[in-house]
Amino acid sequence: MPESPIRKLAPFAEAAKFQGKTVYHLNIGQPDIQTPPQAIEAVRKADLDILAYSPSDGFPSYKKALAEYYGQHGLDIQADDLLVTTGGSEAILFTLNSISDPGDEIIVPEPFYANYNGFGISAGVNVVPVTARIEDDFSLPPTAEFEKLIGPNTRAIMICNPGNPTGYLYTQEELEQLRSICLEHDLFLIADEVYREFAYDGAVHHSILSLEGLEEHAIVIDSVSKRYSMCGARIGCMISRNNALMATALKYAQARLSPPTMAQIAAEAALKTDAAYYRSVREEYRQRRDLLVDGMQSIDGVLCPRPKGAFYAVAQLPVDNAERFAQWLLSAFSHEGKTIMIAPAEGFYATPGMGLNQVRLAYVLEKPKLEESVAILKKALGEYPGGLL
Numbered sequence: 001m002p003e004s005p006i007r008k009l010a011p012f013a014e015a016a017k018f019q020g021k022t023v024y025h026l027n028i029g030q031p032d033i034q035t036p037p038q039a040i041e042a043v044r045k046a047d048l049d050i051l052a053y054s055p056s057d058g059f060p061s062y063k064k065a066l067a068e069y070y071g072q073h074g075l076d077i078q079a080d081d082l083l084v085t086t087g088g089s090e091a092i093l094f095t096l097n098s099i100s101d102p103g104d105e106i107i108v109p110e111p112f113y114a115n116y117n118g119f120g121i122s123a124g125v126n127v128v129p130v131t132a133r134i135e136d137d138f139s140l141p142p143t144a145e146f147e148k149l150i151g152p153n154t155r156a157i158m159i160c161n162p163g164n165p166t167g168y169l170y171t172q173e174e175l176e177q178l179r180s181i182c183l184e185h186d187l188f189l190i191a192d193e194v195y196r197e198f199a200y201d202g203a204v205h206h207s208i209l210s211l212e213g214l215e216e217h218a219i220v221i222d223s224v225s226k227r228y229s230m231c232g233a234r235i236g237c238m239i240s241r242n243n244a245l246m247a248t249a250l251k252y253a254q255a256r257l258s259p260p261t262m263a264q265i266a267a268e269a270a271l272k273t274d275a276a277y278y279r280s281v282r283e284e285y286r287q288r289r290d291l292l293v294d295g296m297q298s299i300d301g302v303l304c305p306r307p308k309g310a311f312y313a314v315a316q317l318p319v320d321n322a323e324r325f326a327q328w329l330l331s332a333f334s335h336e337g338k339t340i341m342i343a344p345a346e347g348f349y350a351t352p353g354m355g356l357n358q359v360r361l362a363y364v365l366e367k368p369k370l371e372e373s374v375a376i377l378k379k380a381l382g383e384y385p386g387g388l389l
């Protein structure tokens with residue numbers, strides 16, 4: 001199993017804190033936004049004598065309410081098309097296990113959410129990267145690049161939309177491009193849409209569940225973690241209109257017995273969150289994104305596309321090795337007693353040598369701290385003794 005690129009510098013951060021430094025965490029996607037109060041309240045008020053298992057596919061009332069939520073987003077989804085999982089993480093694992101035999105392959109645009117590697121290894125699936133370039137804002141690579149990689153063992157193309165780590169939001173045309181490839185080669189199209197609510201500048205998130213003709217091929221991964229700032233609930237879901245696939249996934253769900261009972265109560269209550277909550281959260285993130293990206297773009301030698309979704313940005317830094325720089329930031333640098341922790345992007349690529357001078361920045365900090373973080377980074381780049389380009 002590969003180490004998490006997001007957490008592998010954690011011992012250096014701990015040491016920095018032990019020395020009395022303040023460390024701003026731009027490395028991890030734990031939102032600081034409040035969970036909708038009705039979700040917490042529902043747990044507080046739950047009147048249970050036994051904290052029992054739920055059905056393996058989730059509580060019927062939650063599944064029904066979830067199907068209605070997708071209906072409100074213009075997606076015709078029935079409760080039977082849904083499987084409630086222990087986070088989006090488990091939905092990814094069930095999906096890969098259900099569609100593949102050991103040695104099969106899935107094609108994923110890189111950089112991608114690094115845990116796909118770990119899930120691939122757990123399911124015996126090889127993750128085959130197709131490179132999206134920072135110079136193109138990480139837009140979808142051309143069809144020919146996918147076709148070069150498709151072979152007898154290819155089972156699926158998997159995307160993250162909007163993307164972690166890139167924040168890239170795919171256009172309708174790009175999704176149609178993927179539909180054509182998947183239909184022509186009879187591949188599943190898996191979309192990790194856990195950041196679906198986070199789209200900025202009036203941009204619209206398009207779900208692959210809205211693509212006509214892809215009913216048997218489309219699989220969506222979803223989660224309450226980011227949508228409601230409920231990462232600790234551990235509730236997600238897998239969605240597909242392909243009955244045979246869902247019947248297979250249910251067997252995996254039965255083997256692990258049940259998704260969390262208490263957290264489904266919270267997640268069901270969270271579904272009643274009104275539009276104003278999303279509007280204010282989106283506006284907060286948009287402001288943070290602009291603050292971060294404007295700041296990064298003002299630093300000499302830095303390339304940082306402005307993403308339209310999620311709460312991450314990938315930046316190319318004028319250093320030869322971003323991991324060494326990130327480590328130096330924690331171990332040898334501070335500005336007024338403060339430093340930052342950033343995630344080297346190399347671990348988000350599967351092609352060796354890619355992303356060496358890139359980092360992922362998560363804008364899950366309040367604006368003043370984010371502003372300070374950019375100033376710290378700027379100062380650090382000016383003082384970095386090793387490996388500047």
Ligand SMILES: Cc1ncc(COP(=O)(O)O)c(C=O)c1O
Pocket residue numbers: 029086087088089090113160164192194222223224225231234235236
């Ligand atoms: C792209 C993406 N997919 C899936 C997950 C897993 O989320 P969870 O298991 O908390 O639902 C994450 C978490 O950060 C993520 O960023």
